[in-house]
Amino acid sequence: xxxxxxxxxxxxxxxxxxxxVALAETTLDVQQGEFLTLIGPSGCGKSTLLRMLAxxxxxxxxxxxxxxxxxxxxxxxGFVFQEPVLLPWLSVLDNVRFPLDTFGVDRRAxxxxxxxxxxxxGLKDFARALPKELSGGxxxxxxxxxxxxxxxxxxxxxxxxxxxxLLTRDRMNDELLAIRAEVxxxxxFVTHSVEEAAYLxxxxxxxxxxxxxxxxxxxxxxxxxRGEAVKDLPAFHAWLSQLxxxxx
Amino acid sequence: MSLHPRAIxxxxxxxxxxxxxxxxxVAFAIPPYxxxxxxxxxxxxxxxxxxxxxxxxxxxxxxIIAAGFVLGSAGGLALGFVLAKLPAVxxxxxxxxxxxxxxxxxxxxxxxxxxxxxxxxxxxxxxVSLVFFPVMVGTILGLRSLPPMMSExxxxxxxxxxxxxxxxxxxxxxxEIFSGLKVGAVQATIGAxxxxxxxxxxxxxxxxxxAGTTYKAPLLFAMVVVTALLGIAVYQVLVLxxxxxLSWR
Numbered sequence: 187x188x189x190x191x192x193x194x195x196x197x198x199x200x201x202x203x204x205x206x207v208a209l210a211e212t213t214l215d216v217q218q219g220e221f222l223t224l225i226g227p228s229g230c231g232k233s234t235l236l237r238m239l240a241x242x243x244x245x246x247x248x249x250x251x252x253x254x255x256x257x258x259x260x261x262x263x264g265f266v267f268q269e270p271v272l273l274p275w276l277s278v279l280d281n282v283r284f285p286l287d288t289f290g291v292d293r294r295a296x297x298x299x300x301x302x303x304x305x306x307x308g309l310k311d312f313a314r315a316l317p318k319e320l321s322g323g324x325x326x327x328x329x330x331x332x333x334x335x336x337x338x339x340x341x342x343x344x345x346x347x348x349x350x351x352l353l354t355r356d357r358m359n360d361e362l363l364a365i366r367a368e369v370x371x372x373x374x375f376v377t378h379s380v381e382e383a384a385y386l387x388x389x390x391x392x393x394x395x396x397x398x399x400x401x402x403x404x405x406x407x408x409x410x411x412r413g414e415a416v417k418d419l420p421a422f423h424a425w426l427s428q429l430x431x432x433x434x
Numbered sequence: 435m436s437l438h439p440r441a442i443x444x445x446x447x448x449x450x451x452x453x454x455x456x457x458x459x460v461a462f463a464i465p466p467y468x469x470x471x472x473x474x475x476x477x478x479x480x481x482x483x484x485x486x487x488x489x490x491x492x493x494x495x496x497x498i499i500a501a502g503f504v505l506g507s508a509g510g511l512a513l514g515f516v517l518a519k520l521p522a523v524x525x526x527x528x529x530x531x532x533x534x535x536x537x538x539x540x541x542x543x544x545x546x547x548x549x550x551x552x553x554x555x556x557x558x559x560x561x562v563s564l565v566f567f568p569v570m571v572g573t574i575l576g577l578r579s580l581p582p583m584m585s586e587x588x589x590x591x592x593x594x595x596x597x598x599x600x601x602x603x604x605x606x607x608x609x610e611i612f613s614g615l616k617v618g619a620v621q622a623t624i625g626a627x628x629x630x631x632x633x634x635x636x637x638x639x640x641x642x643x644x645a646g647t648t649y650k651a652p653l654l655f656a657m658v659v660v661t662a663l664l665g666i667a668v669y670q671v672l673v674l675x676x677x678x679x680l681s682w683r
Contacts, residue, residue, distance in 0.1 A: 242589055265590045267583045275605050275682040285591050288601065316682050 187253055188340065188372050189216040189239065194248030196234050208234045210397035211248065216340070216374060218253075221366060223375045223387040225429065231398025232376045236342050239374060240265055264333030264341040264371075268348055270325035272317040272332075279304065279313035282331045289336065303331040306365055323354040327361070334369060343375045347382070359385055363412055380429040384422060385412060392432040402432060470652040478652040479659065488660070494637040498554070498626040499619075499668065502561025507618060510566045511611070514573025524574075535567045539625070543632055557629035564621035572614020576607025609683070612676045619672050623665045638664070 191214040198206045209231035216222055216239075224232040237243040238250060240263050272281045283300040291299075304310050307327040317325055326346055333341055347355045359382060366373060377383055383390045387406050394401045406425060408416055416422055452472045458464065459471040466474060482488040517524040543560050550556035580603055588598045630639025638661055645653035 237586075240586075240590055242586055263590060265587070267586070269581075269583060271581065271583045271587055273602065273605070275680075284601075288591055288593055288597050318682070 187215050188218045189253065190251045191215070191235075191239075192249045192251060194235075194238060194245040194250060196231065196238065196243065197246045207397040209238075210399040212400055214391065214400060214403075216372060217388075219370055219372055220388045221373045221375065221386055223377060223383045223390045224393060225377055225380065225383045225390055225433070226393030226398075227378075227395050227433065229398065230393035230395040232393050233344060234398065235393075236344055236374060236376050239263070239340065240342050262339050264336070264338035266326070266329050266333050266341070266343040266346040268345045270317065270322075270329040272325060272328055274317050276317075277313065278309060278315050278317065278320070278328050281317065281328055282335050285332060285336050299335055300331075303335040304328075306334070306368060307331045308361065321354075322350050323358055326350065326358065330362075330365070334365070334371065337369075339372065341371045341373045343373060345376055345378065348378065355382075360413070362386065367411060380426050380433070383429060384408070384425040385416065390429065392429065404428070467649050467651050470655055474652040475655040475659065478656040482653075482656060482660075488641075491637050491641050492660075492664075495626050495630065495639065495664070498557050498561055498629065498637070499622045501558045502625060503565050503619060503622040505558065506562040506565025506622065507569045507615060509562065510569025510571075510614065510618070511573050513566075514570040515577065517570070518574045518577035531567075531570075535571075539563050540628065543628065547633055552633040556633070557626065560629045561622050561625035564625040565618040568617035568621065569611070569614040572610045572612070572617075573607065575614075576610030577603055579610060580606055608679060612672070612680070616669065616672050616676070619668050620665060623661075623668050627661055 191212060193211050193213055194209065195207070195211050196209040198208055200206050212231075212235065214235075224235060226232050234243060238245055272278075273284065276284065279297070279300050282303055283296045286296040286299060287293075301310070301313065304313055307330055309324060309327055309331065312320060312324065312328075317328070320328065326349075330346070347358050350358060363386065375382075375386060384406060389403055389405050391400050391403045393399065404425075408419065408421060408425070455469075456472050459466075459469055470478075517527070539560065542563065543556075546556040546559045546563075550559050584602060584606070588602055593601070626637070627639040627642070630637030631643050634640055638657060642654060642657045642661070645651070645657060
């Protein structure tokens, strides 16, 4: 086990002074090396839960316990946002090396690690390009490279492909599986899409809104390694129906 | 060699306008003290530059522009940074700043002369007061316009406040800061010339007043040309440095 989420809640105070429960008491384990997806409608607190795992949001009550030492430096958590959030004045290579620069890693080691990670995401030939010269899918690949370059113990992804067209999204899903097989990272992934959830995940936590909570957790028993062929399996379609039912 | 159509237009349009101007002064026998013909203005410009009498005046004006622009920008950047970082302070001082910002600085000019005398100081103070606000507003806008996800990225990576500012916030704010600097540069030119109108015996502004009060229309027109070109030149310097700094856009 990597992380235990122990009875965590989050309450925001709205402008009118009203208390809004973003996340009701939630308990969840994140296993070492697993691909865990949080799926649910808007307002179910999946983004809040993800941001708590990242340390961006403090729980109102409850605890998040890391196995071993709690993350001391940013280098323990990688985060991929809905948008690429690349620094537009830096080249792709400099963007990917950026975390290492801020951690004080020396330039040569940083360049080496950044180049390896760019190769992993298939952007080796675009190291010198500026973000504006990349397509949406390529920008998001650079963002993934930036989140992986410092080998974090946990990679968090907040609807990373939701802004991409369907074809690009399918390709990015396959690439994400390949990248994961290569680096063996633990990933917590947030999505609206049942297809994405069933195709990518080892486990899917289905959440519901008002108040936000985890309704049920499924272990997706589809064969690995996953690929296009999996999408033709009756079991895959059974999972899609199951997840749709849960979300209703 | 073939000329680009735009280059041809850039030569033809002023030539046509000058031609019309000349035709008008000749056809209607306009007295030169009202509207001097173009060749009289050209002769005057030649006399000013070839004779060298304009250089001290031009230098004086450029000096005030430079001093006012540098000091006003530095102040605008500094206060803009403080206000962007401390919203509580901004709420406290915003009404007074708005009052100062909207007050016509020309109306304040006599006050500056009263306080700082007829010399260089009051001229620079007037110019600073014109440059300060657009730069401050640009700085606040720029620092505030950081996308929330960018700010989250800084937190994820646990950047120190200094890293956050110099590596992320300041570079992202550069486009807005430059919009402020460009407005500030044009204002500095206006401020410098205006301040020379009001007092002193040197500078392009002084030459304009001198030409106007002594009915030297060709000199006055020459000065209009020189100050307009000066304004364009000052603006272009900023546009070029912006292009160089923002080549990633």
